[in-house]
Every structure is written in structure tokens, then in C-alpha cells.
Amino acid sequence: MRYKRFEDLPVWNDAIELAVQVYALTSRPEFKGHWSLKDQIERAAVSVSNNIAEGFERGTNNELLAFLYISRGSAGETRSMLCLLERIPVFRSLGKEIKIIKPKAESCSRQLKGWIQALQDSEFKGERHVNQRTSVLIERHKSAKSFLRNLLKSELRQQRQQRTKAEF
Known part of the structure; x- marks a missing residue:
């Protein structure tokens, strides 16, 4: 299936949902006084969808691939931050919410990996738009x-x- 707009991409929609869930998490009182952790996880989560969008709007497969790799890295960073939060005592009360968010980040990573692999295996290497x-x-x-x-x-x-x- 060919997508004409990044807003129609399932992985972009999942990445947006990931960011929404992270923002809901970071709005909790446990984050008061932990500005740097809050900022870092929010920026990582938003970066997933933003890099998908930016890569999609570029003209070549190589540019798209570069941004998909960045997006996948941001999904991994989001997961890593969630793992860190699970181990910091002040955030232990958020364990249930974190366990709900982590699979969304993992899903984004898997989808991006599949898309990256499909692009790398494609015989069509030049401009994306036919x-x-x-x-x-x-x-x-x-x-x-x-x-x-x-x-x-x-x-x-x-x-x-x-x-x-x-x-x-």
C-alpha cells in the first residue's frame, strides 16, 4: 500500500499515541522537581513521530531511511527512559502506567525496523515518489x-x- 500523507501511516499514528501517553505520564506529580528527566523522555517520545514525518516528506529513500533510523533510536531512548523510571524509587508508583507505555514504544521500534528492512531490500533506490x-x-x-x-x-x-x- 502506498501512503500519500505521513498522517495515514500506522507507525506515525502509533508514535503520536506514544507521545500522548508519555505526556500524560510526565504530567503526574511524581515528576515535580525532576525537570531534566521529564524533558528528556518527552523530547525522545516526540522525536519518534517527528522524524517519521520529516523523513516521509523528503525526496529520496536514503533520506527517508536516515530519518527512520533516528526515529527508531528515539523509540529506543523512550523505552530506556521508561526502564530508568521503573528503577528510581520516586517513580515506582507509576509502574502500571509505564508497563502500558513500554509496549507502544516497542511496537514503534518493530514497525520502523520492518519499514527500514523493506526499503533496504527494495530494488528502487532513487526518488521515492514515482x-x-x-x-x-x-x-x-x-x-x-x-x-x-x-x-x-x-x-x-x-x-x-x-x-x-x-x-x-
């Missing part, structure tokens, strides 16, 4: 690949037939 020129190039590439595959099959068939004749 236009008339790029669709002609893609079609030519597919046609050439199919021709070479059929040629190879034909040659292998001929070689097998020649071996069979030579054996008799």
Missing part, C-alpha cells in the same frame, strides 16, 4: 530482469538436454 519517468524505468528494469531469467532457464534446459543425449 512519476512518469521513474515508472518507465521500473517497468524496463522488470522487463529486462524477466528476459534474463527466461534466457537463463532456456540455456539450462538446453544444457540438460545435451547432457542427456551425451549419456546415451
Whole structure:
């Protein structure tokens, strides 16, 4: 499926939900006096969706990949911060909320990993947005690949037939 807007991407929507959940968590009184922890986890959580959006709006797969890696790193940073909060005594009362948020961060990481892998495995490496020129190039590439595959099959068939004749 091709998405035209980053707002339609499931991973972006999950990343937004992650940020909303983190902001709800950091609004709790336990964060009073812990400004740096609050700021760090909020910035990490917001960075997940923002980097997906920025990469999506860029023109090439390489640029998109770079931002998806940053986004995935931010999801990992968010998870790491949640793990840290679980171990700091003043935040232990938030354990239930943290256990709800961590799987959302993990889900974002998994989705980003899958998308990154799909982009890396793609034969189409240039501009992301297919236009008339790029669709002609893609079609030519597919046609050439199919021709070479059929040629190879034909040659292998001929070689097998020649071996069979030579054996008799």
C-alpha cells in the first residue's frame, strides 16, 4: 500500500499515541522537581513521530531511511527512559502506567525496523515518489530482469538436454 500523507501511516499514528501517553505520564506529580528527566523522555517520545514525518516528506529513500533510523533510536531512548523510571524509587508508583507505555514504544521500534528492512531490500533506490519517468524505468528494469531469467532457464534446459543425449 502506498501512503500519500505521513498522517495515514500506522507507525506515525502509533508514535503520536506514544507521545500522548508519555505526556500524560510526565504530567503526574511524581515528576515535580525532576525537570531534566521529564524533558528528556518527552523530547525522545516526540522525536519518534517527528522524524517519521520529516523523513516521509523528503525526496529520496536514503533520506527517508536516515530519518527512520533516528526515529527508531528515539523509540529506543523512550523505552530506556521508561526502564530508568521503573528503577528510581520516586517513580515506582507509576509502574502500571509505564508497563502500558513500554509496549507502544516497542511496537514503534518493530514497525520502523520492518519499514527500514523493506526499503533496504527494495530494488528502487532513487526518488521515492514515482512519476512518469521513474515508472518507465521500473517497468524496463522488470522487463529486462524477466528476459534474463527466461534466457537463463532456456540455456539450462538446453544444457540438460545435451547432457542427456551425451549419456546415451
